[in-house]
Amino acid sequence: KQEVTQIPAALSVPEGENLVLNCSFTDSAIYNLQWFRQDPGKGLTSLLLIQSSQREQTSGRLNASLDKSSGRSTLYIAASQPGDSATYLCAVMRSSNTGKLIFGQGTTLQVKP
């Protein structure tokens, strides 16, 4: 059974700091991994999608890496800003035969001005 874990559960950093959020999964047989952002009481915003054949994806100040063999992904946020404060979720899709995403519990990030 696939399980997704995100550590830490919460993180507080000063503005301008570079930071790394971690995501681990127990079964390396994944189709893709997606990182999302969720603001309080809102839906999920897709940040980055990494296919199983890819090692990393970049969008602006965000960089996500994937190491299937070790069951790990990281989301790197450069030069953090107060507007980055949110909960970050990673989710894995097991195969192309399903749209089912298995989510971690998320990391709640607070960036202090």
Place this chain on the structure above:
Amino acid sequence: KAGVTQTPRYLIKTRGQQVTLSCSPISGHRSVSWYQQTPGQGLQFLFEYFSETQRNKGNFPGRFSGRQFSNSRSEMNVSTLELGDSALYLCASSLAQGFAEAFFGQGTRLTVV
């Protein structure tokens, strides 16, 4: 291009009642998935529809059901509501079943009293 639209945004129901939530996917998207989000359990997969057929189902009781129409719009229904059904219900759409990127709506906040 309009995003995923969920209606209503907020609902308050009494135990024992039933409720229907609606999701309109992004134009051209044919796959719709539903998730329940609670503070204790996080995001859990309910079911997935593609071309009006349920393709995958999560581990929820039969009180939770859904359907998809020919225009890809989807509804989910919860009968005989329980207090524990209080949650944020999120809908995600993607181009096709198992297709890479999932896009989420803002969710429907259901409170059962």
